[in-house]
Amino acid sequence: MYTQSFNVPDSPGGKPVPLAPSLEDPVLQAAFDARIDADGRIEPQDWMPEAYRKTLIRQISQHAHSEIVGMLPEGNWISRAPSLKRKAILIAKVQDEGGHGLYLYSAAETLGTSRDQMLEGLHSGRAKYSSIFNYPTLTWADVGVIGWLVDGAAIMNQIPLCRCSYGPYARAMVRVCKEESFHQRQGYEALLEMMTGTEEQKAMVQDAVNRWWWKCLAMFGPPDADSPNSAQGMRWGIKRVSNDELRQKFVDATVPQAKVLGVTLPDRDLKWNEERQHHDYGAIDWDEFWATVNGNGPCNKERLATRVKAHNEGQWVRDAALAHARKQQERKMKEAA
Amino acid sequence: MRAAIDYLLHLADNALVLGQRNAEWCGHGPILEEDIALSNVSLDLIGQARLLYQLVARLKGGNTSEDKLAYFRDAHQFRNYTLLELPHHGPLSGYAHSSMDYGTTIVRNFLYSALMALLWEALEKSADAELAAIAAKSLKEVRYHLRHSRDWLVRLGDGTDESHARAQAAVDHLFPYTAEFWADSPAEEAAIKAGVGVDLQTLKADWNAIVDAAFAEATLQRPTVAGYVPEGKLGRHSEHLGFLLAEMQSLARAHPNGNW
Numbered sequence: 001m002y003t004q005s006f007n008v009p010d011s012p013g014g015k016p017v018p019l020a021p022s023l024e025d026p027v028l029q030a031a032f033d034a035r036i037d038a039d040g041r042i043e044p045q046d047w048m049p050e051a052y053r054k055t056l057i058r059q060i061s062q063h064a065h066s067e068i069v070g071m072l073p074e075g076n077w078i079s080r081a082p083s084l085k086r087k088a089i090l091i092a093k094v095q096d097e098g099g100h101g102l103y104l105y106s107a108a109e110t111l112g113t114s115r116d117q118m119l120e121g122l123h124s125g126r127a128k129y130s131s132i133f134n135y136p137t138l139t140w141a142d143v144g145v146i147g148w149l150v151d152g153a154a155i156m157n158q159i160p161l162c163r164c165s166y167g168p169y170a171r172a173m174v175r176v177c178k179e180e181s182f183h184q185r186q187g188y189e190a191l192l193e194m195m196t197g198t199e200e201q202k203a204m205v206q207d208a209v210n211r212w213w214w215k216c217l218a219m220f221g222p223p224d225a226d227s228p229n230s231a232q233g234m235r236w237g238i239k240r241v242s243n244d245e246l247r248q249k250f251v252d253a254t255v256p257q258a259k260v261l262g263v264t265l266p267d268r269d270l271k272w273n274e275e276r277q278h279h280d281y282g283a284i285d286w287d288e289f290w291a292t293v294n295g296n297g298p299c300n301k302e303r304l305a306t307r308v309k310a311h312n313e314g315q316w317v318r319d320a321a322l323a324h325a326r327k328q329q330e331r332k333m334k335e336a337a
Numbered sequence: 338m339r340a341a342i343d344y345l346l347h348l349a350d351n352a353l354v355l356g357q358r359n360a361e362w363c364g365h366g367p368i369l370e371e372d373i374a375l376s377n378v379s380l381d382l383i384g385q386a387r388l389l390y391q392l393v394a395r396l397k398g399g400n401t402s403e404d405k406l407a408y409f410r411d412a413h414q415f416r417n418y419t420l421l422e423l424p425h426h427g428p429l430s431g432y433a434h435s436s437m438d439y440g441t442t443i444v445r446n447f448l449y450s451a452l453m454a455l456l457w458e459a460l461e462k463s464a465d466a467e468l469a470a471i472a473a474k475s476l477k478e479v480r481y482h483l484r485h486s487r488d489w490l491v492r493l494g495d496g497t498d499e500s501h502a503r504a505q506a507a508v509d510h511l512f513p514y515t516a517e518f519w520a521d522s523p524a525e526e527a528a529i530k531a532g533v534g535v536d537l538q539t540l541k542a543d544w545n546a547i548v549d550a551a552f553a554e555a556t557l558q559r560p561t562v563a564g565y566v567p568e569g570k571l572g573r574h575s576e577h578l579g580f581l582l583a584e585m586q587s588l589a590r591a592h593p594n595g596n597w
């Protein structure tokens with residue numbers, strides 16, 4: 001899952017700042033602009049403005065980090081999954097997210113960065129990842145709700161990215177979106193099943209919805225009025241649909257699903273607006289959102305420290321693989337000599 | 338029939354317990370590719386366990402189900418090899434904690450996959466057609482598990498000084514637990530007699546050959562095994578299984594009437 005549909009500068013501070021205008025070769029720039037205007041694809045070997053390259057590297061690597069960090073909140077429930085079927089589904093899902101991370105890192109590498117560099121950015125705390133993963137998964141129902149709402153929000157964000165102007169990213173997104181919609185259906189289906197169960201189970205589902213709903217709305221990023229880079233992203237064909245439009249789409253799609261499920265959404269202002277032909281919804285707590293984005297949410301430190309621990313403790317394994325490959329190479333060369 | 342059930346439970350519990358252990362790496366692997374590979378192994382094992390439990394449930398009838406068998410039996414009713422329930426680190430008491438060691442994980446997966454590659458192949462000829470079908474499916478999976486763990490065993494053994502030392506320590510720790518493979522159990526004897534099971538003694542020479550060749554390539558020493566023979570398959574386990582099951586079964590048991 002889970003790009004944030006907006007660009008957060010990697011650090012410090014956090015809030016978006018306008019990009020500097022580009023000072024590039026005007027002929028190449030004109031060809032690039034023409035390709036973008038014609039809705040064509042930019043491929044790795046093509047010339048591109050530095051700011052475009054940098055923006056993409058940042059967005060794709062943030063997206064990749066989100067997939068990897070996103071393995072942790074749900075991974076938290078693998079060992080305790082309440083049935084073998086659900087355990088298998090959850091392992092497969094978390095594994096899918098790892099796969100998404102893998103092909104997103106590869107897509108970013110085509111822009112001239114390396115996985116090691118990107119991981120260094122994550123582990124040093126410089127690079128961001130989707131802030132939704134800085135909240136805890138407290139019960140099994142969180143697993144279902146994450147599938148339904150978080151993967152659901154991610155799909156809304158990512159479907160437009162399948163038409164992103166950068167070819168490798170767009171192609172990665174096509175594959176990712178297919179799997180995300182599978183995750184969403186599985187999450188929703190798991191909740192439907194729980195809602196046929198005991199009162200405790202139903203309460204568990206409602207509680208999880210209450211805790212995740214507002215966080216999911218915030219996943220679409222700040223209101224359009226406060227998103228200075230959106231216009232540039234749109235111009236470049238990286239961003240196709242605005243934060244508020246995506247959020248509205250998500251709300252409109254989710255309300256009837258909640259009704260079928262038999263849960264309420266925790267927003268007293270949520271109601272159908274006949275005039276707009278959309279649902280109105282209440283105010284999002286952006287202070288809480290930015291506090292979490294900037295490192296002060298409930299699980300930021302735990303998530304990052306867990307990634308760093310896995311990486312550090314795996315160093316000897318990676319070293320061994322390299323050393324062995326080198327030895328093999330040397331033996332081959334000796335044999336050939 | 339009873340013989341087949343206990344034998345099937347032994348095979349199923351092996352797969353579930355090791356699947357549960359390997360899934361502990363999900364999100365914590367030494368490299369992303371290994372996270373994914375171990376999740377795959379874990380998924381295969383849990384899939385095997387489910388098929389075997391479903392078969393047991395059909396044989397037992399009544400309201401037995403795969404989840405009743407997995408979640409509502411206690412440690413002494415589990416019939417897995419003790420090797421498979423051990424945590425991913427060196428020898429420590431049940432309630433001691435330590436970081437996971439990939440060497441331990443790889444060595445265990447190798448020792449077990451080497452056995453199961455032979456056993457599933459032999460079980461393709463089981464008199465029980467359903468077990469034979471599960472064996473055919475599992476054989477394909479375990480061949481991948483064996484290749485994966487063997488490749489890493491060689492990399493770790495013949496890698497750096499540190500990885501060699503870690504791999505050798507894991508071998509020294511785990512190898513004695515393989516003595517249980519060759520010990521008799523009533524469930525296996527009965528299953529062999531019924532033509533359902535396979536006599537592991539007939540696979541021992543091949544297993545030794547697989548292990549010795551891999552150890553040689555990995556420059557690892559095979560330890561001599563003497564003394565204690567684990568009895569997990571008889572239901573007498575290490576201190577570790579209780580903790581594994583307490584965690585695995587907690588939610589299902591907290592809501593015994595739940596729908597999942």
Ligand SMILES: [Fe+2]
Pocket residue numbers: 001002067096097100176180
């Ligand atoms: Fe994903």
Ligand SMILES: [Fe+2]
Pocket residue numbers: 001097151179180183
């Ligand atoms: Fe997903």
